[in-house]
Amino acid sequence: MNTLNIGLFGCGTVGGGVYRILDAQSGGIAAQTGTRLDITRICVLHPDKERDVAVPRHLLTTDGDSILDDPAIDIIIEVIGGEQEALGIISRALVNGKKVVTANKVVISKYLPLLRRLEELHGGRLFYGASVCGSVPILKVIDETLITDRVRSLRGVVNGSTNFILSRLAEGSSKDAALALAAANGFLEADPTADLSGADAAHKLSILAFHAFGRHIVPELIPTIGIDLVTAEHVAEARARGYTIKLVAEALEIDGVLKLSVAPRALPDGDSLASVQDEVNIIEVVCDGVGTQRFTGRGAGSLPTANAVVTDLLDILADRQYRRRPAQRGAEPEKPVEEENLVAA
Numbered sequence: 511m512n513t514l515n516i517g518l519f520g521c522g523t524v525g526g527g528v529y530r531i532l533d534a535q536s537g538g539i540a541a542q543t544g545t546r547l548d549i550t551r552i553c554v555l556h557p558d559k560e561r562d563v564a565v566p567r568h569l570l571t572t573d574g575d576s577i578l579d580d581p582a583i584d585i586i587i588e589v590i591g592g593e594q595e596a597l598g599i600i601s602r603a604l605v606n607g608k609k610v611v612t613a614n615k616v617v618i619s620k621y622l623p624l625l626r627r628l629e630e631l632h633g634g635r636l637f638y639g640a641s642v643c644g645s646v647p648i649l650k651v652i653d654e655t656l657i658t659d660r661v662r663s664l665r666g667v668v669n670g671s672t673n674f675i676l677s678r679l680a681e682g683s684s685k686d687a688a689l690a691l692a693a694a695n696g697f698l699e700a701d702p703t704a705d706l707s708g709a710d711a712a713h714k715l716s717i718l719a720f721h722a723f724g725r726h727i728v729p730e731l732i733p734t735i736g737i738d739l740v741t742a743e744h745v746a747e748a749r750a751r752g753y754t755i756k757l758v759a760e761a762l763e764i765d766g767v768l769k770l771s772v773a774p775r776a777l778p779d780g781d782s783l784a785s786v787q788d789e790v791n792i793i794e795v796v797c798d799g800v801g802t803q804r805f806t807g808r809g810a811g812s813l814p815t816a817n818a819v820v821t822d823l824l825d826i827l828a829d830r831q832y833r834r835r836p837a838q839r840g841a842e843p844e845k846p847v848e849e850e851n852l853v854a855a
């Protein structure tokens with residue numbers, strides 16, 4: 511029986527879920543694939559803190575370097591969050607030829623071309639299905655089943671926290687009550703800025719656009735409006751006229767120009783995005799050949815997100831890797847990243 515050793519960085523909401531799933535499923539995975547997935551080291555900040563998941567203390571360390579430089583570790587899972595430290599972990603693991611799975615939308619949306627290059631140069635693998643819409647395998651669908659089609663547009667509700675808040679407002683809650691309930695249910699981070707400002711949705715949209723249109727638009731250049739200024743009164747007024755306010759991330763290609771945006775939109779009753787409630791995400795993709803398809807599911811939470819990480823591990827076992835969709839611009843040559851970004855505005 512083949513064994514792949516995993517170094518897990520982070521054992522919080524997502525990392526704890528990954529440990530839990532692999533602890534329960536690694537026997538079944540081994541029986542099905544002939545390969546055992548073994549978490550052999552776990553890097554955290556506070557090894558002695560109490561955790562929801564029963565992790566043996568001897569697996570925990572604060573010494574990330576010893577994991578990244580250990581040739582016996584085959585796969586690195588990065589679920590610490592943040593930007594620079596996570597970027598360092600992912601890039602060093604790739605340079606060391608390791609396979610990497612991450613749920614980090616900030617790092618992936620900003621540095622995807624660089625990381626894909628490191629993957630190519632050093633023969634590693636990089637998967638990040640969990641970074642976009644948790645349990646919804648949207649990157650896989652775009653990558654595998656829509657690869658021969660031409661994507662014309664995509665739009666979606668891709669941030670569970672704000673959708674939960676807007677759902678409560680639509681039921682008549684005050685904004686303070688909706689925010690408090692979102693926090694109590696674990697849908698808001700201690701610093702909710704990235705969710706409320708729309709930045710989190712912009713990160714996901716950037717990754718989606720990379721896969722759907724073959725173009726890297728850094729999230730900072732995506733025109734973004736969050737729900738900070740949306741009030742309970744706005745939502746009630748919209749409801750009275752038969753509209754629902756949702757935070758919509760949208761990418762559409764018009765005459766070879768890719769336009770991306772994130773903004774609260776009043777959607778008429780009957781719009782498929784309008785009926786998606788709570789922390790659930792939805793993405794609608796319109797292609798030339800297959801027409802319109804919609805994908806929906808839980809976009810966050812420990813097990814839905816951890817499940818996406820584990821399915822990426824299974825893709826590593828199957829020796830898959832993401833394809834690179836050529837930029838959809840007819841015969842026009844691909845432009846350098848900086849110039850590409852101008853079309854986002």
Ligand SMILES: NC(=O)c1ccc[n+]([C@@H]2O[C@H](COP(=O)([O-])OP(=O)(O)OC[C@H]3O[C@@H](n4cnc5c(N)ncnc54)[C@H](OP(=O)(O)O)[C@@H]3O)[C@@H](O)[C@H]2O)c1
Binds near residue numbers: 559590810
């Ligand atoms: N939560 C979700 O539903 C969700 C959904 C999709 C994507 N994600 C992404 O998944 C990632 C992790 O999110 P999370 O919710 O699991 O975060 P979290 O609950 O805050 O857990 C973070 C973990 O990372 C560890 N950590 C933090 N900084 C570290 C460092 N410098 N070195 C080593 N370990 C460090 C922490 O250690 P201690 O435990 O010792 O403090 C903790 O175990 C983020 O990129 C997030 O955007 C999360």
